[in-house]
Amino acid sequence: MRPDCFQRKLSFLIIIIPLFLLFYVACPALAQDIKDVVKDYRHFPLISSRIAIWVIAELHLMFAAFVLAVPMFVLITEIIGVCTGDEKFDRLSKEFTKLLPVAFSITAIFGAILIVMLIGLYPKFTGYLMEIFSGTMYVYVFLFFGESFTLYAYYYTWDRMKDSRVTKWGHVTIGVFLNLFGTALMFLANAWVCFMMSPGGIDENTYALTSLWGAVHNPLWWPINVHRIIANVAFGGAIAAAYSAFKFLGSKGPDEKAHYDWMAYIGNFIATFALIPLPFAGYYLAFEIRKYDFALITILMGGSFAWLFIIQAVLIGVLFISTNYYLWTGMNKIPGAERYKKFIIFMLTMVFIGIAVWMTPHTMVASIEEARKMGAAHHPLLDFFGQMPAKNTAVNLVILTTFLSFVLYRRANKVATATWRHVGGALQIFMFAGAAITVLYFGISSFPPTPKDIAIRYSIYQVLPVIGCIIGVMGIDIPLFKKSKPLGGIRWGEMPVRSQYILFLIAITFTLLMGLMGFVRSGIRGPWHVYGVMKDASEAAFTPTLGFATTVISIVTVIFFGFIAFVFWLSQFGGTRKE
Amino acid sequence: MKNFLSLCIFIFAVAGGFVYLGNSIPQIKQGATGPVTITLTVEGLTEAGKSIFERENSCLTCHSLGEDPKARCPNMIGVGERASQRKPGMSAAEYFMESVYSPDAFVVEGYPKGQMKPVNRPPASLNDDEIVAVTAYLYSLGGNFDQDAIQKLATAQEKYKKFVPTIEVAEAEFLMPEAYPEDGFDVFNEMKCWQCHKAPGFEDKEPEKSAPDLHGVAAMQDAEYFYDSIVFPNKVIVKGEGYVGEDGRSIMPEFHDSLTLRQLYSLIAFLQTLK
Known part of the structure; x- marks a missing residue:
């Protein structure tokens, strides 16, 4: 079968899926019949209903993140291309857009499978969600159509609208609408998911809907929206960088290598740019969970899920170390970067120490023999570094260090010529030092006997100077190096093979992290379909071990990358013969 | 093709490393908590209360049994003795019931409000009998918990139990139909x-x-x-x-x-x- 024929068939499915949704929501009698006559749960053969839903939902979510994220940075790079007139950006944007049609179709297929399986395997629970959110389903269908039409229009009109500046801006406008539809679609789906954690807009006793807006705008809706937007951008950037690495490895000549090296840099740049504020967004989410129900946050951070955060720390450690490593390796191709290489060892040490502190378990209790030798139940160092004040301090310093790596990479082949360069440089050093000292000061001050509520307030005082430093330093850096003296051109394409595997490592780690955090977000509800409203009475009303969860997440990740390889392979047939 | 195979092996290796890591840490399966057998004796109640108090993601996640400066909520050792002195005019049994049904009514100095949810609400979702058992166990931690204390707890709990509605009597005269x-x-x-x-x-x-x-x-x-x-x-x-x-x-x-x-x-x- 020819790939374009395959794409047409996928497009047909995209039309069918919303129609199916529309039919379902527009047929309350059918919904009523289902609710009345079927069982509460049905069993999925071999792997159980829970695992089946888990796998499909996870795959759907990963592809959804991809098809939401890629248009975001494609739009940004297209606008840069239009504004600067640099054809390179336009080619890059189009090349990433080629990945979208097939990825979008796969997302829709997994979405349809998920709906069918939810109705089939969890009819009562799905029926309840439909009762609450039936009003939003029409909006969802509308947004789905909107996203489909704008996505295909965006892709297929690329060359046709390229000729004049007016039509090119028209094309950018289609991209803006594509992003608006996609983001609104995600917000709506987030409302359903968050309702399961923090239900709102329902009667306290009968659990019937009292306010649809209250159900949508439930306490965790915005924190999840913010977190997912940033995470999606980071994830999309990482996958795009992995795509570029894949193409780089298969490149025949130096030009091709240079092109894909540059593309990988842009993808990784976007991923890093989103990765830096991501822990803050995660913190905001945790803060709001705490505000909604303190018990949930204690289950999350202090109960048996505490060990999951050690795994999370390892994964985030891999992300930060890999990102920094890629930047440092990239400095080898930049003339003038040797000026900054002497700092790498210090930054590396800082990142390693920070990650080591972050992954120190708080609850690692010693054996009786060890305790006798140490004279306490906890190792004095582990006990100290395992506490939240130490971890908060570590993560903020790692973020600052990664930002410093990025700043040095950015200016590696430039010499500032502005008259105020010394003042600007001094201000930047002052901001970095000030942020680091503030983070350390409030970190040390947060340890017991400081009361918990004050320690939590101090953690915000640690985050704010780091954000301020990032904004302030970049605010100075951009004008400072605007008319700088170049020390030579960047030798694009001169990257070792191992650096390309690092890009793959970043993409895989992002995917594993998404799966892991999805597991804990869902897991803290405990044996509830909808927290405090509808109890899980199925045979799977338990939270599996972390070992089991990581196995499922790994399998899903491998399947996802199998599909991604298919998307990469198919996308090469999407261009014209000349391309 | 060689690159493709190398990348496949790489993906499997990273995913395999993740599985290894996940299986290297303590494995805890959190089950849905089943009903606790409660007998209305001093020993039966305290034993049942202890098992509820110490089970996963329950009271012990935040409270401690012994001095622990890192604990999120107060140390429970000796609380049976302290309870009657916490609020003037309030008995130990009344204090325990207020603490579990309405935790923010009185918060021990040094701890913030809003940390604990009423235990008859999620995630604890204890029923009235389980709450008596837990408070009985707390009572026994330094207090003189006996048969009389059981009655005091039950009495103190009455006002927190769900309101039992009665049928309102209509003002108009209504003749009951004959019933056999x-x-x-x-x-x-x-x-x-x-x-x-x-x-x-x-x-x-x-x-x-x-x-x-x-x-x-x-x-x-x-x-x-x-x-x-x-x-x-x-x-x-x-x-x-x-x-x-x-x-x-x-x-x-x-x-x-x-x-x-x-x-x-x-x-x-x-x-x-x-x-």
Whole structure:
């Protein structure tokens, strides 16, 4: 079968899926019949209903993140291309857009499978969600159509609208609408998911809907929206960088290598740019969970899920170390970067120490023999570094260090010529030092006997100077190096093979992290379909071990990358013969 | 092709490393907590209370049993002795009940408000008996917990229990229809109440679902209670395994529009004979 024929068939499915949704929501009698006559749960053969839903939902979510994220940075790079007139950006944007049609179709297929399986395997629970959110389903269908039409229009009109500046801006406008539809679609789906954690807009006793807006705008809706937007951008950037690495490895000549090296840099740049504020967004989410129900946050951070955060720390450690490593390796191709290489060892040490502190378990209790030798139940160092004040301090310093790596990479082949360069440089050093000292000061001050509520307030005082430093330093850096003296051109394409595997490592780690955090977000509800409203009475009303969860997440990740390889392979047939 | 295979091996290696890491840490399976067997003795209550207190993601996640400066909530050792001195005019039993049903009513100095949810709400979702057991255990931590204390706890708990509604008496004169227990027996049979309830005269029937045994029920309950139970079964739900569905509501259907008044009152008259 020819790939374009395959794409047409996928497009047909995209039309069918919303129609199916529309039919379902527009047929309350059918919904009523289902609710009345079927069982509460049905069993999925071999792997159980829970695992089946888990796998499909996870795959759907990963592809959804991809098809939401890629248009975001494609739009940004297209606008840069239009504004600067640099054809390179336009080619890059189009090349990433080629990945979208097939990825979008796969997302829709997994979405349809998920709906069918939810109705089939969890009819009562799905029926309840439909009762609450039936009003939003029409909006969802509308947004789905909107996203489909704008996505295909965006892709297929690329060359046709390229000729004049007016039509090119028209094309950018289609991209803006594509992003608006996609983001609104995600917000709506987030409302359903968050309702399961923090239900709102329902009667306290009968659990019937009292306010649809209250159900949508439930306490965790915005924190999840913010977190997912940033995470999606980071994830999309990482996958795009992995795509570029894949193409780089298969490149025949130096030009091709240079092109894909540059593309990988842009993808990784976007991923890093989103990765830096991501822990803050995660913190905001945790803060709001705490505000909604303190018990949930204690289950999350202090109960048996505490060990999951050690795994999370390892994964985030891999992300930060890999990102920094890629930047440092990239400095080898930049003339003038040797000026900054002497700092790498210090930054590396800082990142390693920070990650080591972050992954120190708080609850690692010693054996009786060890305790006798140490004279306490906890190792004095582990006990100290395992506490939240130490971890908060570590993560903020790692973020600052990664930002410093990025700043040095950015200016590696430039010499500032502005008259105020010394003042600007001094201000930047002052901001970095000030942020680091503030983070350390409030970190040390947060340890017991400081009361918990004050320690939590101090953690915000640690985050704010780091954000301020990032904004302030970049605010100075951009004008400072605007008319700088170049020390030579960047030798694009001169990257070792191992650096390309690092890009793959970043993409895989992002995917594993998404799966892991999805597991804990869902897991803290405990044996509830909808927290405090509808109890899980199925045979799977338990939270599996972390070992089991990581196995499922790994399998899903491998399947996802199998599909991604298919998307990469198919996308090469999407261009014209000349391309 | 070589690159593709290398990348496949790389992906499998990273995913495999992740699985290894996940399996290297302590493996904890968090099950849905089953009902705790509670006997109304000093030992039975404290033992049941201890098991609830110490189970996963329960009280011990935040409270400590011994001095721990890192604990999120107060140390419980000696709380049985301290409880009666916490709030002037409040007994230990009253303080314990207030602390678990309305935790923010009094917060120990040095701890922020809003850390604890009422234990009859999620995620703890303890029932009234389990709450008595937990408070009994706390009472025993340094306090003089005896049979008398059990009664004090039960009394202190009364005001926090769910409101039990009674039927409002209409001002207008209302003549009760004549009701005969024999007719009620027939209604009981016709409506197939025996499919769930055991009752005198229906010993040969084997209930298919779980519902309260009605032998001797009239010795404990009055006509108003029977009326409520038949017409609005969710007003008061007797605790017992299988008595409620997954939605937390009684499995008994509401009979507010399927019985005539005569049938309803005959049925109540029959139930009143089950002493």
